[in-house]
Amino acid sequence: MGGRGGGTDGRDADTGAAARADVSGDDAVWARELLDLLRPGAYDAGRVVDWLGTAVDASVSLRDDTGRVLAGTGCPAEESILADVVSGRLASAAWEGDGRHLRLIHVDLPPPAGGGVLAVARTTPFDRRAAGIVTRTAAALELLLRAEHTTATGLRLARATSDLRLAILQLLMVEDTISARRVAAGLWPGLLDTDTTCVYVVESTPADRDRLAEACLAATRDRALVVRCPAVDAHVIVVTPGEAEGAALRRLCDRDPGTYLGGSTRQSLAHTAAAYGQAVSALAVARFRPDRAAVHAERTHPERLMDPAALASWAGALLRPLDTLPHHTRGELLATTRLGLEFTAVSAAKILGVSRNTVRARMERVEHLIGADFSDLTVRATVHLALHSQAAGAARQPGPAPAVLGGLLAGTALRAWAHDLLARLDTDGRDLRRTLRAWLTAGGNAERAAQLLGVHPQTVRDHIRGAEPVLERQLLATGSDLYEVVLAHLATGDLDGPVAGGTESGHPDAPVHR
The missing domain is CATH 3.30.450.40 (GAF domain)
Structure with a gap:
């Protein structure tokens, strides 16, 4: 120019x-x-x-x-x-x-x-x-x-770190503790150098979740695995090997009136998926408590009222067909089935980082191996019992005689617990107990239950919601709470036992009611 x-x-x-x-x-x-x-x-x-x-x-x-x-x-x-x-x-x-x-x-x-x-x-x-x-x-x-x-660099680094934490959690969910430790060792040395762990789920609102995750990181001082839940936008998952971190999370919830905390019992690191299910179950209880916090061990659970040897004998026999599989495959199927029974297939897929079709395929394989039909609510409840008892480390020594589900449910302590639990509903004038029994008989379907009762489906839903705070259990969402109520009805005789899966008695794939 x-x-x-x-x-x-x-x-x-x-x-x-x-x-x-x-x-x-x-x-x-x-x-x-x-x-x-x-x-x-x-x-x-x-x-x-x-x-x-x-x-x-x-x-x-x-x-x-x-x-x-x-x-x-x-x-x-x-x-x-x-x-x-x-x-x-x-x-x-x-x-x-x-x-x-x-x-x-x-x-x-x-x-x-x-x-x-x-x-x-x-x-x-x-x-x-x-x-x-x-x-x-x-x-x-x-x-x-x-x-x-x-x-931008900070955001990319934070996103990469968050993705890495999620990857570690997903490895733990399928019992691949060796790979999880290897991935964690580079950034968080010593984080998973433990045999046991507790899982906590902290709930706020989706809009406040990022702030909550940062607060959890600060409260645990990077001595815990803090993950934004991939399935529920309001949840932060915290996996911690120590007790101090759990106390720190409780103090965090005390300071923030908009948060709730659910915690698991101490579990093997390989049983992180089961611990996560416990934490979600405890979170449902926390919503009804003034301190907004609950731990799974703080209430009586039906498996704790059963003879440990008999429970282990029954669960071991039910799940024995999976023992022939390679260790990694067995762990993957068990972890996926636990999550699939605890949540929806979509949520389980997000937690595991796989497609929902993969979740369904794995669960169908388990169905075929053990002769179960997961479309039956009572079957889901009893298989969940078997999976949970094994994950909780119940003794594997067989009892004096082969255990059957009917015998486990007939125990004096369990029947007393079941009657006491369901009796809470009798104080409500809406006959919540009758509605709940019909709803469970209909497989948790409000429309079919309404036909059985001759009422409107919305009435059924309202009654089930009304039963939740009385029982201190979440019923409309599938999971441990619902299955405990199903087992209570089985123990009192208000529900029929699981229907046979169609395989021969004594066959390795025999049905779950044996």
Whole structure:
């Protein structure tokens, strides 16, 4: 471009001179406008460049060292001078000619770009005001781009760390503790150097979940595995080997009235999936408690009232067909089935990081092996009992005689617990107990239960919701709470036992009621 070249002062001199300029009157107006564009959450390089063009009545562009226009529109200039400014050999350059006035200012760009240039072209000369605006905007753009890069890098690192924590949890969920330890060792040495662990689920709101996760990390001082639950947007999952972290989470919930805490009993690290199910079950109880916290061991569970040897004998016989599988495959099938019975297939898939079709295929394989039909609510409840008792480490020594489910449910302690639990419903004038029995008989289907009772389906749903706080158990969502209530009805005789799966008695795939 023809014309007269201008001075090439150093950046410090340009910035210092602009900084010493008197900011008053009209200067104060444009300074405030520029500051507004630089507020956190609002700044954008394109908006700043567009504002500069309007403020000085010019064509403005921001280009990187490859010539690519990052913002604004292209301004023609001598390529050799452009190269000198982009590389930093010249801090700035100016031309006049052909009725145009051009300013070029070097701008440090974040990696991978080495440098860039802010080009401003006017049809009138640059007065003191225009020159000051251009110089200060160039400096502001550098700070803005550096902040954006730092923020983006921080977000990418945080996202990668979060994904890594989720990957470790998913490995634990399928009992692959060796791989989980290997993955964790690089970033969190010693985190999983334990044989047992507790799992906590902290609940807030989806909008507050990120803040809650950071609060959990701070409370546990990075001595726990903190994961944003992939299945429930309001949940944060915390896997911790120590007791102090659980106490810290309780204090966190005490300080925040919008949070709830559910915890598991201490479990083997390989049984993280079972511990997670316990924590979710305890969370349902926490919602009805004034301190908004509960631990699974704080209430009586039916398996604790059964003879341990008889329970182990029955569960071992039921699940024995899986013992012939390779260890990893067996663990994968058991963990998937536990989660699939505890939650929906979609939620279990999100937790495990697989497709819902994979979850269903694995559960169907378990159905085939043990001769079960998971469409039957009583079958799901009894298989869940077997899986949970094994995960809880029940003794495997067989009893004096082969155990049967009917014998386990006929125990004096269990029957007393079941009668006491269901008797809580008798104090409600709506006959919640009758509605609940019909609903369970209908497999948890409100429409079919309504037909049995001769009422509207919404009445059934209302009664089931009304029974939840009375029993301190979550019924409308599948899981441990629902299965405990099913076992209580089986123990009292209010429900028939599981229907045979169609395989021969004595066959390795014999049905669950044996």
